[in-house]
Amino acid sequence: MKETVLDVLMFLFENYHDTEVHDDDNQDTLRDELTAAGFPVDEVNHAFAWLGGLEEQRQAPAIGSRGSIRVYAPEEMAVLSTECRGFLFYLEQLGILTAESRELVIERLLSLESDIDLERVKWVCLLVLVSQPGEEESAWHLEDMVYAPGPFLH
Template identity: 40%
Template sequence: MFDVLAFLFEQYRDPESCDDRGALMRELTAAGFDDDEIQDALDWLESLCNMSDGLFVAINESSGMRLYNDLEQERMSIEVRGLLQFLEDNAALSPAQREMVIDRLLALPADEITVASAKLVALMVLWVQKAELPILLGEELLDAVHGEPTMQ
């Protein structure tokens, strides 16, 4: 699924270009992706696109600390939670976007929630929202797409 999402991120600068699911499925099949992988990725992406950051807008106004519940702590490693905190502390993610990332991470099987997948999920949230990607942090996040670190 992550390969499909990375492909979409690289191929389409505008997420609205992904609206025609049938055409997108044909293109992804022609690119060599498996049907199940395509379906999973498009379903996941559709859920993200249908999620409104308005659900979490009040979080942007709060000054409290984010505490993770037992399920979140169990499913997301301390490294993943640390990455989310780092991205938020450095203004790459708003609190509302952080919650969207957490929601989409928890939609994944537990064994697929890694730092690399969290980076890709954060990129996908920012991409869907057409948010500005901070230059240095953007390079760090992009290594999830390219599969190799770009920062030293």
Template identity: 40%
Template sequence: MFDILMYLFENYIHSEVEVVVDHDELTDELARAGFHRQEIQKALAWLERLADLQDSQSKPYLDHSPGKSTRVYTAAEAARMDTQSRGFLMYLEKLGVLDFETREMVIDRVMELETPQFTIDDLKWVVLMVLFNVPGQEAAYDQMEGLLFEEPEGLLH
């Protein structure tokens, strides 16, 4: 499913090509690209749920008063996202790339992925997909895109 999301993001969304609106046409095109129809349906449902998360009614877990709170991860979230991934989310919050709401959207989308292994690189792509789909997050998207594609210079400590 994640491969399909990456394919869609790279070939349609990120390249700013006009996205095929017809669900059946898109499904057929993805099937011709070699993806299984069941996985295609899961990926499209994942994207639809991402769009639904922008509606405040579908986010009962947000109390809109984050203050100086600390995010405590559930056992399932900690099992899916290792310490490095959770630390990266905290880093993105400190940079201002994510706010508490977009962080929760990212976690929600990560938990919906059906992938046996989830890496920090996968997390970066999920963050990019979420930010792309949230109106008003263009600057954060650009900043995240820079973080995703930048090559480290010099020695890393």
């Protein structure tokens, strides 16, 4: 089975507390534990780079505003299916994603360098929200969607 960076990120989310993952002193230990668990070294390194990129993007100036319409670039549309874009729009309409968190999600999805389906979008949304201060309630609501089987529109 080919493990991907998202598999590593999902494993970290499900098995470690956020402070453990972002503690620089703990990252070497986590890397060793992940490789011992069978994850390829390259994917583990990519996962930590992905998390570092999330932190960098989080500190970037805010873009977009409430009620703005997101127009996807052709390159983004080639990677994000209509279903994926619809899910992001749905989360915005519910107030789970803000314009800023949506942009973080899109940027982090594009950095995965792998096929993107709805399940991956759900997980990346959850990982982004968990990393955002003050987004605990939104992350909690989204977590139900991530673990719920079936379509996202209930």
